[in-house]
Amino acid sequence: MLRAGIVGLPNVGKSTLFNALVANAKATAANFPFCTIEPNVGVVAVPDERLEVLAKISNSAEIIPTRVEFVDIAGLVKGASQGEGLGNQFLANIREVDAIVHVVRCFENDDIIHVSGSVDPIRDIEVINLELALADLAQVEKRLDRARKQARGNKELQVEVDALEKVLPILNEGQPARQVELTEEEEAALKPLGLLTYKPIIYAANVSEDDLATGNAWVEQVRELAAKENAQVVVVSAQVESELIELPPEERQDFLESLGVTEGGLQSLIRATYELLGLRTYFTTGPKETRAWTIKAGMLAPQAAGVIHTDFERGFIRAETVAYQDLVATGSMAAAKEKGLVRSEGKDYTVQEGDVMLFRFNV
Template sequence: MLKAGIVGLPNVGKSTLFNALVANAQAHAANFPFCTIEPNVGTVSIPDKRLELLSEMSRSKQIIPARVEFVDIAGLVKGASKGEGLGNKFLANIREVDAIVHVVRCFDDNNVIHVSGRVDPVDDITTTNLELGLSDLNQIEKRRERLKKQIRNSKEAQIEDRILEQIMTELEAGGTASSVNFTEEELILIKPLGLLTLKPIIYVINLSEDDLSTGNDYVMKVETLAHQEGAQTVHISAQVEAELIELGPLERIDYLKSLGVEEGGLQNLIKATYYLLGLRTYFTTGEKETRAWTFRAGMTAPQAAGIIHTDFERGFIRAQTISYQKLLEAGSLIEARSKGWIRSEGKQYLVEDGDVLEFLFNT
């Protein structure tokens, strides 16, 4: 399962958000830096109305959603790349995740300490990104030193060194590794380094409940910076989400209405993170169960079949497929077959998000 790491400075709302995400997680949220030391890990169901509609159509006895893993990582401080605070541990934990969910404090509260003594979300982002970049530079310098012995006799080492030099130039200019255009082969070469600034990122704008519906000046600044980076943002109030967990369905609706919003930002964050990781969903449906299966965008039908069982990929013959919209329009798999709407696809078929699939294979 791919993992998204929740990162940011201390006391920006990371653990509160994590607790809200996994509902029953035991991450301890408190009003002091480094409350989270060891990373907390929790899996979260992907909210998907398509799953519920297909289940209703098939009268399934069970619904099994897709899931994604979130990791709550210790707060970073200036100098983390040199070991300040919990820097080394923090950076090592980020290196192990596949995407970064960067929580940015966009609220004023004198009762919640800010590690810098003032609320400035753009400065917070700059501090975090600088430390990630410095850590990457350190990694690259060490790797290039080791490559020196191989460059004379290895073309692959020469190519890797050239790529790393490009990244160094970008980082030294204040950019990120993701700013460099790589081929698939080049990405494979540098993947073992686990470069932090190469990971996809989403900024979570953490607001007070009073500003959730209207936003504030902080939001505009973060949105501008994110746009410049080509990053996505999600608006959320971690505190509101934590309170929603304790309420029943009707109470939640009333509470959100009182804040001037129709829904919290939690579901948007989960879905946005899922897509940020390059994940998509196909479905299987029947009377026994309707299930969402997670696959990577760009997977072929045999690869997608292998997610269910390796035998399905090994003995793949073909896939029977229909989009979930078309299936719902037909009203049942039987009716869809009678209309000729179910397609037969071979080994080269690229599975699409929302496909309903049945695999035929040799044992």
């Protein structure tokens, strides 16, 4: 399961957001820095309306959505790359995730202390990004010296040297490594380093209840900065989300509509995180269950089958495949077959988003 780490300065709403994400999480949300020390981990379902539709077609007894793991990482502060505020421990936690959700405070509240004394999302983002870049810089400099020496007797290591030399000047400027264009070989060479600033990022602009529908001037600032980084922005309200989970399910939609929105920001955040990680969904459906399966974009049919069980990949024969839209339009698998919409795909087939699949394999 792929993991997204929730990061940000202390008291920006990370733990409150995390609690709302997993609903049952036990993360402590309190009004002082370093409330979260050990990272809390929660697994959340990726919302997908297609599951309900397929389950009705197949009369499924159970629906199983795909999931993403979120890690609530303690608040970073200026100097974290030098160990300030338990920074080394927190940076190590970030290194273990696949993507970063950077929570940025975009609300005013005198009752919630800001570590810098005022609300300034751009300053806050730059503090975090600089600390991550400094941590990466130290790692890249150390590795580059060694790689240059090793490359003298091993030309294959020259790819890593080239990649490190591309990344170094960007990090020296305090900018994220993801701004550098790397070849696939260079990316593979740098992967073992787990560079913090090369991880894909989403900025979660945390606003007050009143600004959830429209955003505010701070949100616009975050959007401008994110556009320069080619990053995404999702507007959320930790306050609203914490209230939502206290309401009965039947009352939640009315509450959201009273705020001028159709869904909570967390739904958008979960979807955006899923897409950010380059993930795709295919489905299996039948009387027993309708289930969403997670694959990487570009996976071939045997690899997709292997997500269910390694035996499926080893003994793969073919995949009976129908597009979600075609199955819904015809109303049943039998009707889709009659119209020639169910295809028999072989080992070279690239699985598409929303494919409904049945694998044939030898044991």
